Amino acid sequence: xxxxxxxxxxxxxxxxxxxxxxxxxxxxxxxxxxxxxxxxxxxxxxxxxxxxxxxxxxxxxxxxxxxxxxxxxxxxxxxxxxxxxxxxxxxxxxxxxxxxxxxxxxxxxxxxxxxxxxxxxxxxxxxxxxxxxxxxxxxxxxxxxxxxxxxxxxxxxxxxxxxxxxxxxxxxxxxxxxxxxxxxxxxxxxxxxxxxxxxxxxxxxxxxxxxxxxxxxxxxxxxxxxxxxxxxxxxxxxxxxxxxxxxxxxxxxxxxxxxxxxxxxxxxxxxxxxxxxxxxxxxxxxxxxxxxxxxxxxxxxxxxxxxxxxxxxxxxxxxxxxxxxxxxx
Amino acid sequence: xxxxxxxxxxxxxxxxxxxxxxxxxxxxxxxxxxxxxxxxxxxxxxxxxxxxxxxxxxxxxxxxxxxxxxxxxxxxxxxxxxxxxxxxxxxxxxxxxxxxxxxxxxxxxxxxxxxxxxxxxxxxxxxxxxxxxxxxxxxxxxxxxxxxxxxxxxxxxxxxxxxxxxxxxxxxxxxxxxxxxxxxxxxxxxxxxxxxxxxxxxxxxxxxxxxxxxxxxxxxxxxxxxxxxxxxxxxxxxxxxxxxxxxxxxxxxxxxxxxxxxxxxxxxxxxxxxxxxxxxxxxxxxxxxxxxxxxxxxxxxxxxxxxxxxxxxxxxxxxxxxxxxxxxx
Numbered sequence: 256x257x258x259x260x261x262x263x264x265x266x267x268x269x270x271x272x273x274x275x276x277x278x279x280x281x282x283x284x285x286x287x288x289x290x291x292x293x294x295x296x297x298x299x300x301x302x303x304x305x306x307x308x309x310x311x312x313x314x315x316x317x318x319x320x321x322x323x324x325x326x327x328x329x330x331x332x333x334x335x336x337x338x339x340x341x342x343x344x345x346x347x348x349x350x351x352x353x354x355x356x357x358x359x360x361x362x363x364x365x366x367x368x369x370x371x372x373x374x375x376x377x378x379x380x381x382x383x384x385x386x387x388x389x390x391x392x393x394x395x396x397x398x399x400x401x402x403x404x405x406x407x408x409x410x411x412x413x414x415x416x417x418x419x420x421x422x423x424x425x426x427x428x429x430x431x432x433x434x435x436x437x438x439x440x441x442x443x444x445x446x447x448x449x450x451x452x453x454x455x456x457x458x459x460x461x462x463x464x465x466x467x468x469x470x471x472x473x474x475x476x477x478x479x480x481x482x483x484x485x486x487x488x489x490x491x492x493x494x495x496x497x498x499x500x501x502x503x504x505x506x507x508x509x510x511x512x513x514x515x516x517x518x519x520x521x522x523x524x525x526x527x528x529x530x531x532x533x534x535x536x537x538x539x540x541x542x543x544x545x546x547x548x549x550x551x552x553x554x555x556x557x558x559x560x561x562x563x564x565x566x567x568x569x570x571x572x573x574x575x576x577x578x579x580x581x582x583x584x
Numbered sequence: 585x586x587x588x589x590x591x592x593x594x595x596x597x598x599x600x601x602x603x604x605x606x607x608x609x610x611x612x613x614x615x616x617x618x619x620x621x622x623x624x625x626x627x628x629x630x631x632x633x634x635x636x637x638x639x640x641x642x643x644x645x646x647x648x649x650x651x652x653x654x655x656x657x658x659x660x661x662x663x664x665x666x667x668x669x670x671x672x673x674x675x676x677x678x679x680x681x682x683x684x685x686x687x688x689x690x691x692x693x694x695x696x697x698x699x700x701x702x703x704x705x706x707x708x709x710x711x712x713x714x715x716x717x718x719x720x721x722x723x724x725x726x727x728x729x730x731x732x733x734x735x736x737x738x739x740x741x742x743x744x745x746x747x748x749x750x751x752x753x754x755x756x757x758x759x760x761x762x763x764x765x766x767x768x769x770x771x772x773x774x775x776x777x778x779x780x781x782x783x784x785x786x787x788x789x790x791x792x793x794x795x796x797x798x799x800x801x802x803x804x805x806x807x808x809x810x811x812x813x814x815x816x817x818x819x820x821x822x823x824x825x826x827x828x829x830x831x832x833x834x835x836x837x838x839x840x841x842x843x844x845x846x847x848x849x850x851x852x853x854x855x856x857x858x859x860x861x862x863x864x865x866x867x868x869x870x871x872x873x874x875x876x877x878x879x880x881x882x883x884x885x886x887x888x889x890x891x892x893x894x895x896x897x898x899x900x901x902x903x904x905x906x907x908x909x910x911x912x913x
Contacts (some may be wrong), residue, residue: 345622354633394747408741408848417849418723418888421881424846429839429878431761441878443839445758510758510772514854517753518847519737520746549770552665552750559747 263327263370265319267312268576270375270569271298271304279572280312280319280326282342283580285386289319290569294369300341316512329368330579332375333358339372339420340541350563362553371389371579373414375571377423379564380407381414382574383525387421387565397564398425400508403438404446408519414578424428426450430510448507455481456569457500483533492535502541509545516559517551536563592656594648594696596641597905599704599898600662602678604625607640607902609648614715614906618648619898629681658697659908661704661900662687668701668749676728679853700908702743704900706752708893709736710743711903712854716894723850726893727754729837729858732767733775737848755779759839762891777836780859784810786829797825812862819863830863831870838874845888846880853881856893865892 265288270277291311298301308331316323335347342359362370370578375383380389380397390394391557395409404426408415415422425440426446434443447453458481462468469492470476473485512524524546526539539561545557556570566573594617599606603882607620637660637785645652664676671688677868681758691699702710709726718724718738726736729762737744755775756768756822763772765779776782787810791797797819802804802814841853853875855868868890876885895902 266677406847411742412746413740415739415848418851419849419881419884422847422849424849424880427759427846427878427880428843430758430838432759432763432836433763439880481888507761510761514757514843515847517734518751518844519744520748520751520753522747551753551756552748552766555748 263325265316265321265326266576266580267315267329268311268329268569268572268574268579269308269329270374270378270380270463270575271295271308271331273334273347273448275373276308276311277569277572279569279575279576280315280321281576283307285573285577286570287573288290288321289315290572295350297349297397298351301350301356304350305351305358305361305365308362312366316407326372328489328579328583329362330373330378330575330582331362332360332373332378332575334375337372337374337420337459339416342370342372342435345371358446369583371524371575371582373575373578374407374420374423377407377414377416378404378424378578379566380525380526381573381576381578382462382565382566382572383527383584384409384412385572385577386573387570388525388562389523392522395523395525396425396504396515396519396521397423397527398450399486399512399526400451400526400530401528402450402452404450405528411583412527423506426509428511428514430507430514445507445511447507449504449511451486453481454500454504456485457503461496461500467497470497483530486530487533498547499537505541507539507547509542510549512542512561513549514544516546517549519524520552521559523562524558525562525564527566531563532567540562559565590683593670594645594650594655595659595794595905595909596644596655597707597901597903597908598637598641598658599661599900599904600624600637601704602663602676605640606898607644608898608901608905609644609650610902610905611894612909614902616898617650618644619901620644620647624679626678627680629646630685632693633679633682634687634690638865641695655697655701657908657912658691659690659700659702659707659904659911660687661702661707661904661908663704664807666701666703667856668703668745668747671699671701671833673701687885697718698908698912700911702744702907703736703749705734706736706743707903707907708743708856708895708900709752709854710738710907711894711899711901712856713738713741713907715902716899717854718852719889720840721851723848724854725754725844725850726853726854726856727837727840729780729855729859730777730857731779731781733779734903739802740835742834754840757843759836760842774836778833778840778892780786780810780815781813783815783829783833786832787825790825790829790852795825799826813863814858816862816864822863830867834867834870837873838871839878841871841875841890842878843852845875846878849881850888852891854891854893856895858893858898861896868892
């Protein structure tokens with residue numbers, strides 16, 4: 256291909272999720288050269304999943320029409336707690352048998368590239384910092400409301416993983432002492448108010464209480480989940496129950512942003528994830544208002560940007576690819 | 585003195601408070617060579633206060649028995665919001681006429697040293713990092729409950745001032761949405777539960793409700809404040825009301841620490857200030873327990889240290905002296 260002698264310049268990012276594996280090959284400047292999306296064989300055990308990740312990397316490199324020797328490193332994210340230094344995945348609740356998996360070593364043996372492991376939401380935030388909505392900023396916080404509420408922190412242009420690699424658990428900041436029960440077992444976490452799970456809980460409670468809602472027309476309440484797509488339709492239909500429940504979540508997210516800003520004073524807060532994408536930019540407006548009204552430093556409140564993510568589905572894969580580049584440089 | 589030709593090696597730290605001015609001269613290694621404490625002429629306007637700061641620096645240098653030319657820089661803290669880069673004090677609520685004071689320029693004109701300006705609690709946290717309880721750690725959060733609840737953040741060995749120089753307003757992290765009213769006008773801030781002011785409010789409320797308390801013997805409730813010293817005496821006397829009110833504050837401080845740890849995952853949290861000093865080490869025990877029970881990453885909970893400050897009254901002056909040294913290096 257005439258490129259064999261060119262120096263290594265590409266990196267690969269792999270976002271292992273509970274349902275899909277996203278893979279990207281990116282150039283030095285962060286442009287996507289190739290991408291791939293395959294299903295995660297979540298129920299087939301560790302070897303099956305790792306095998307599929309390896310094939311996904313190889314296929315993406317082929318699709319990019321580059322020589323495998325031009326790849327500098329591979330970044331990988333997993334849906335669970337990890338030790339990035341040791342390349343170990345402690346557990347991944349949605350993947351069968353994933354406990355204390357030495358993923359770094361396993362992938363390195365198969366792929367012969369340096370492997371960089373990171374938490375998924377951390378990588379997503381880093382992606383938005385490096386290539387997306389927070390490009391050019393130095394101090395960034397990402398908030399990703401979904402089944403839970405995940406997050407990421409960039410300080411001075413570097414990902415802040417924390418002393419025990421457990422920073423940015425933004426969903427478990429306590430916003431209402433002794434409040435709603437959270438999935439973590441404690442009470443009053445942000446996640447218990449502003450995750451899609453909490454929103455679904457409140458909508459179901461209102462319907463159970465007999466309040467009319469378009470939700471009952473849109474899905475079979477007994478068998479279906481209230482997905483982000485369903486929420487979107489209900490908002491479009493100006494459903495009273497859904498609007499009210501979302502308003503509560505927005506209020507809590509506003510207080511959450513204020514708490515983060517009063518502590519950390521970042522330049523920008525990026526909201527990402529499927530729910531934010533489905534509900535659109537207008538979802539952030541009341542969050543912004545509540546947040547700014549609760550800033551301690553209110554004079555320059557508008558200098559702190561509160562914006563939607565830009566990279567969509569590939570933010571995590573892109574972010575971890577950029578982290579891999581940075582790590583091996 | 586035979587020292588004239590030695591290179592500049594000392595720095596001075598000045599902690600301008602509402603009641604006192606603390607000044608230290610420290611060696612390269614952070615040892616105190618001389619210290620001074622004078623009253624702040626808080627009601628006499630800007631010129632009087634600045635004049636007293638200048639004299640305090642000169643006297644401390646004399647007491648240190650060094651030549652003025654051996655001083656590398658002077659660090660200064662003030663009790664109010666500032667722009668450290670521009671050397672401006674926006675306001676200092678407890679000092680008469682302090683509004684938009686170009687303190688950096690004023691002191692430089694008189695003293696002919698580079699002046700480094702910082703927020704007081706930020707400097708106190710940095711002092712504990714550089715010379716006190718958090719020495720050798722990289723990521724540190726300081727919490728100082730007093731009239732309000734102030735704080736400081738060190739990330740990777742550097743003070744984190746924030747994008748708008750308003751980071752570490754830890755007292756205004758919201759811990760109980762729609763809860764108690766805070767001095768800032770919002771509801772549910774940590775400060776509204778765990779400051780000495782909040783503690784005093786709750787003790788007074790209990791006494792007004794007719795509950796017996798040793799506090800009524802210790803002070804004249806109409807004219808005196810419930811100071812940290814009074815709290816200490818009441819705890820020693822095992823006063824039921826005071827113990828109960830402090831328990832509530834400790835519970836909220838525990839949730840507060842957990843919120844900070846789940847967000848930031850620092851190595852160490854340092855509690856400082858007069859109230860913590862008066863109440864002693866045992867005050868932190870229940871805070872530690874509540875905090876760790878609310879960590880998202882609980883397996884390694886004990887690796888995150890939660891400790892009392894070590895530097896006492898001079899922590900702020902020492903911290904800003906160390907910041908000055910770092911800034912001019």
